[in-house]
Amino acid sequence: MSLSAHSVSQPLGVHAEHIAFIWHAMLGACGLMYALLLGFLVMTLLRQHRSAPAGVELEKRIERTLILWVGLIVVGLCGLTLASFLTDRALVRAASEPQIALRVIGHQWWWQVEYVDADNSQNVRTANEIHLPVGAQVHIALSSDDVIHSFWVPNLNGKRDLIPGRSTEIRLQPLTTGRFRGFCAEFCGVQHAYMQFEVIVESAQEFAAWKARQLAGAVTPTDPLRQAGRDVFERAACPLCHAIAGTNAAASTGPDLSHFASRRLLAAGALTNTRDHLRAWLQNPQRVKPGNHMPVVDLPGRDMTALVAYLGSLQ
């Protein structure tokens, strides 16, 4: 599944489609006004080569044109305001019955994602990645743990801020399967650039399978290398910030790693999640993503290999 063209003008969600309509209406109306005005300007510049003096007659005609121009602007603005208002109403009505409820919490500089179910045992916790079944009406409750962030997936909907001390909401309803890139759109500090995520829209079966895997708990390592990796993980500073189900690590300062290897992105989009990237990331997080809050994990090479193998197995 390749990344869909990341663009406002490629709407692949119900909301984005409504907004694309108003964009085209605006483009048409504003383009027309621009053409008219430039036409008048060009006429004026061409006229300078003729020497016909401007009489009272001409001045009267320009006055009438001005009235026409004002009328045109007023009509255009009313039309666009109305179109904008109706689009806004359509956005409010779209996806009004939540089929999937999520909570997204913004952190400097990653996204905490929680699937909220009436049945608590069905809750799924992940990071920087949102899986959705195609066509589902999704409500996402947004909040922030530190500064203001903004949740934005251009193909699916406009953006909504995550504000400390407040709760906001955004709704999505993806229309096709695919992978969509999401960004933090509000400047949030040093690593605002790499506060990205992906929305993966799948068929209902694929989504159900994904969710089942996430609910299954973390993989327990069986071979010695990965077992050693788990020991390294538990002994090193990792559990101070991260959680892996079934280990002593249950902190939530950093992303939950229980199914770390199932995610496609590393460090909120700074890298793709490969073994080599993971090793580079663990060896020097500040070189990969300068300023981020992940400390350097100073491990001997053997421990690092084991840790990478362990984390890489957490499907």
Add this chain to the structure above:
Amino acid sequence: MSAPRDGEDFDEASTAQQLTRTWATPRGWWGALATVDHKDIARRYLVTAGVFFVGAGMLAFVMRLQLSRAENTLIGPDLYNQLFTMHGTTMMFLFAVPVMQAVAIYLVPLIAGTRAIAFPRLTAFSYWIYVFGGVMVWVAFALNIGPDAGWFAYTPLSGPQYSPGKRVDFWAQMITYTEVSGLATAVSIVATILKMRAPGMSLSRMPLFLWAMLVTNLMVLFAMPAVMLASSFLIMDRLVGTHFFNAAEGGDALLWQHLFWFFGHPEVYIIFIPALGMVSSIVATAARRPIFAYPLMVLALIAISFMAFGLWVHHMFATGLPRLGNSFYTAASMAISLPSGVQIFCWIATLYLGKARFNVALLFVIGFIVIFVLGGLTGVMLASVPLDLQLHDTYFVVAHFHYVLIGGAVFPLIGAVYYWYPKVVGRLLSERLGKWNFWTLFIGFNVTFFPMHYLGLAGMPRRIYTYASGLGWDGLNLLATLGASLLGVGVLLLLVNMIRSARVGPLASPNPWEAGTLEWATTSPPPPYNFPHIPLVTADEPLWRERDHLSVMRGLRLDKRELVVTTVVEARADLREPVARPSLWPLLTAIATGGMFLASIFSPWAVVAGAAPIAVAMIGWFWPDQPPRADGEDPEP
């Protein structure tokens, strides 16, 4: 013997000699520091703002280099964030507003036909405090403690918890400096326009340039207190532990945005409306006729200034405020394009009805129309709540406001440079180099910023220091960087032209463009007293009424600084008021005030300790320095 007064008693040479003795600023370092001549102060303002403009432009170019290819490692995120913060802050607070006020400080007294600016010492003070603020924040930047929370400094990112250290404190105090300066200048300009216009220049025949400057500086009075209050709240949160923006203690993060944009949106018009005045002057002169539909133009200016205060929430659509309220701001934001659209039409109509004489100044006005209107139309798009939710904080917005601010303010400003340079310097700029200057800027600008519309639509957020390849952004970013190089060449050509022409340009007559307003009635450059006699205005365009003669009034003292105060509406001559002489007190007050602001970054007690020197300096400033004279007249203050 009675005091010498201007009039038939003295020939013009003798009048000029006596007035020069009275009004000239003393030479030497004392004169340089104590000058209250509005032209000296304005020239300094213009040069300083120009330096900041070039500096901020260079920062922008470094950002463009960093973004020219994906995953570039030229500079890191920490420096990049300082760069865009300094770029925005410098352009908005240290360039755009001060440069427009500087043009006003220079030209308003001349166009109004008076000898000085109202409150010359306050104007001198405003310059010093502005320089101190600007230098402070740039020194901080040079020491790698430059502000890095954006020119908008949203809380809580800019608050004590997420921006520890002094970086944001420098930013917040820079705001205090520049707003004090801007407010002081605004008071002077408003009073000058309302009370010091030449007799006969009633409001109904006041040039549009003065209308624009009046409206702008009135807006300053009501907009800038908001950001001063906001930056004071911020610095108190940071330094003494108040909780204005701390949600955990009952504060609110969005309070900052409300206060900031209550200032920030009018700010755009504070930058843009002076440009409308410049365009009106250039167009009327080029077309050799008054601006078409003058009353409508005045109404449009006033309408814009009022509406500008009702739009601030359109910067906050993505914060999830109540939807019905948002629709109101959509309508209001769109409505402001009506008066702007009328103005654009009227300028083109003026050229259409007149017989335009082409020069570089007019070329820049045409460039202004082409660029600004496009920026205005993308502004209409952003006024729509749904569309804004997509485009907000993307490169589309970057494109939009550069079209509005460069197209709407910088192009007219450069047009104004070509138009008024001969008045200020006494020599004409090279028109040939000017054409090169125009085309490099025009093409460079569009190549830089037009692609950004597409980048925004393609989902590129603002303020990211790098981006991954494969998102479809690489090519257009490279193109924009190439355009920025051309833009830089354009600015360089302007500087070359200005520096070269100051020495070798042809000498300018008093009225090289055969314009109709009063600044062209005096020599180029004007003498320290501006006019040997106060003009009497009997027509809308005083210099077009008669070719070689000018109606004037006699009777102002030649041996002391005096000017005429007139009534607000009719401009009837009412009082002969004395004008302040050069003084060091404005500088000393600025040092005391600036020192207090700077020290307050390091200890809140500085506010208490610093109050005494400020009070002393201000008492010194206002203390009269001469007893009354035997003839019962006021002494010079």
Add this chain to the structure above:
Amino acid sequence: MNEPRSTLTPDFMGDLSRLEVHGHGPRSLTWWGLMGMIAIEGTAFLLAGATYLYLASQVPQWPPAKLPPAWLWGVVFSAVLLLSAVPNEWLKRQAEQESLRAVRIGLVLMSMIGLALCAVRYLEFTALRVSWSDSAYGSIVVVVLGLHTVHLVTDLIDTLVLAALMFTRHAYGRRFVDTAENAIYWNFVVLAWLPIYVLLYLVPRWLQS
């Protein structure tokens, strides 16, 4: 056009020499400067007041500790401030008539009232029953009161300086204009206080009931 420095020939149409050298009220240039300052500071007061109400609307409990400022010193301050408007208005009129003796008396009286008010204001701060660092409520209350105090002190210093000047050789013409304008500024300080009083003392009690 050919001769770069040529200027226009003046046609003398009128005479300015008989105009007065100073005038009161809107005739005076400094009066307009004063109005500019009042516009700026009035806007600051309005926005600070709006901030107060905005913050109050964001929390369930205002003030959070249910303790509005104590009555006594606020009432005393308001009473003295309101009463001061009477001698102030008298001073303004005397200044406009340029009566030196009366102006001297008025300025000394207003200086004393100003000093007394500063003392009461100090007590008022101690009776707020909240610190700026307690909560956003404390922050805005202290800042609004502080903002008003800055104006009070500024005007007081101005009054003291003018009072001193009026006993020196500088007591003539323009000083009367300055005195009248200082009295106008005092009126602003009085008027600005009324909504602030409502905000600081009454609004928290209304919000609780």
